[in-house]
Amino acid sequence: MKDTLRREIEKFAMVYHVEESGDTVRFYVQPIDFEGLKTFLENLTMDYDVKVQFKFGEFVIELKKHRERIWINLALLIATFASTTIMGAGMFERFDLVGGLTYSVAIMFVLGFHEMGHYIFARRWGMKTSLPYFIPFPSLIGTLGAVIRHRGRIPSRKALFDVGVSGPLFGIFASILVTYVGLKMKFEPTYKGEATLMLGTPPLFDLIAKLAGFNGYYIHPVAFAGWVGMFVTFLNLIPVGQLDGGHVLRAMIGERAEIVYRIIPMILIALGIVTNSSIWLFWGFITMFFAMQKHPKPMVDEPIDLKRYAVGILTFALGLSCFTPNPFVVTKG
Incomplete structure (x- = not known):
């Protein structure tokens, strides 16, 4: 999952660090195509819980596979x-x-x-x-x-x-x-x-x-x-x-x-x-x-x-x- 998502994200941003914790993956990125990245992440919300943060000068995308309860x-x-x-x-x-x-x-x-x-x-x-x-x-x-x-x-x-x-x-x-x-x-x-x-x-x-x-x-x-x-x-x-x-x-x-x-x-x-x-x-x-x-x-x-x-x-x-x-x-x- 991590490698596939990274390849897709790299179409719109430079990924310089990846963290994986359980079923959550965080991508530290430098956006290149903001609109393309936004559209991509919106499409991901069908299957993932998507969280985007900008903290300490870093742009972080957090993805967690969604599971129905x-x-x-x-x-x-x-x-x-x-x-x-x-x-x-x-x-x-x-x-x-x-x-x-x-x-x-x-x-x-x-x-x-x-x-x-x-x-x-x-x-x-x-x-x-x-x-x-x-x-x-x-x-x-x-x-x-x-x-x-x-x-x-x-x-x-x-x-x-x-x-x-x-x-x-x-x-x-x-x-x-x-x-x-x-x-x-x-x-x-x-x-x-x-x-x-x-x-x-x-x-x-x-x-x-x-x-x-x-x-x-x-x-x-x-x-x-x-x-x-x-x-x-x-x-x-x-x-x-x-x-x-x-x-x-x-x-x-x-x-x-x-x-x-x-x-x-x-x-x-x-x-x-x-x-x-x-x-x-x-x-x-x-x-x-x-x-x-x-x-x-x-x-x-x-x-x-x-x-x-x-x-x-x-x-x-x-x-x-x-x-x-x-x-x-x-x-x-």
């Missing part, structure tokens, strides 16, 4: 299943472990299906990506969602589009399915004199409720999991930076997307002020941070085809159908 994914999956089950069980009038399990399966199916969409299409494009990392958290939902990690450069705008759009589309499908099933499940609690969480329902949720023939007041926690999926889908499709919507927009309109990235946070902050909603104020400031980070440029930065443009427009339209101006309202009985 599947046990971390498994441990987080189990922990998230436990946290969502406990929080789900608490959604019933009496702590209901079986009910909590049904909610947990529903919410993890919705979130996991979203991430698997990214995973499948990333693999199809030959991109290195991890399995989903679920994030346990003792909140109302029981989790902060799930993420996957991509390694290496983005091959093209087509690849960027396919990977970016697949997660929301898979997530919307899962959310529709779970919402319909949940609205068909009987749930008639009696919350007398207690605080109740009222949900603002987006147009897509209302449509499914009509199709399911739902005319009740309370929804089953499984239907709530579907609602969460729609809410998360809308947030992911906000067209800014490293969010899915940011990836899709960058693939559709190229570097002009950076202009949109800077406008969206202002719109969200204005929405938060108009609706008196701290959620949109929070997301306004979060997306402002994302907008400061320039989107990575694909290796082949050529326009996508018309079919993908159509899918992109449809996806953003579906995302808007998941929007509600006031997601949460707490009322007292």
Whole structure:
């Protein structure tokens, strides 16, 4: 490994010293072609953990063969299943472990299906990506969602589009399915004199409720999991930076997307002020941070085809159908 890497690095830099410690190799170099070296190291990130340092006047490249630790994914999956089950069980009038399990399966199916969409299409494009990392958290939902990690450069705008759009589309499908099933499940609690969480329902949720023939007041926690999926889908499709919507927009309109990235946070902050909603104020400031980070440029930065443009427009339209101006309202009985 060391000799092969040295020969490749020497195409862009003079290597005057090499250190090897376990599975880590350090190359002390004098760069000749900075841009070529940068591109080479970016490509190496698919298979190596790359660290570049400039210390004591020396330019040091540290490479370590990347190894996936599947046990971390498994441990987080189990922990998230436990946290969502406990929080789900608490959604019933009496702590209901079986009910909590049904909610947990529903919410993890919705979130996991979203991430698997990214995973499948990333693999199809030959991109290195991890399995989903679920994030346990003792909140109302029981989790902060799930993420996957991509390694290496983005091959093209087509690849960027396919990977970016697949997660929301898979997530919307899962959310529709779970919402319909949940609205068909009987749930008639009696919350007398207690605080109740009222949900603002987006147009897509209302449509499914009509199709399911739902005319009740309370929804089953499984239907709530579907609602969460729609809410998360809308947030992911906000067209800014490293969010899915940011990836899709960058693939559709190229570097002009950076202009949109800077406008969206202002719109969200204005929405938060108009609706008196701290959620949109929070997301306004979060997306402002994302907008400061320039989107990575694909290796082949050529326009996508018309079919993908159509899918992109449809996806953003579906995302808007998941929007509600006031997601949460707490009322007292």
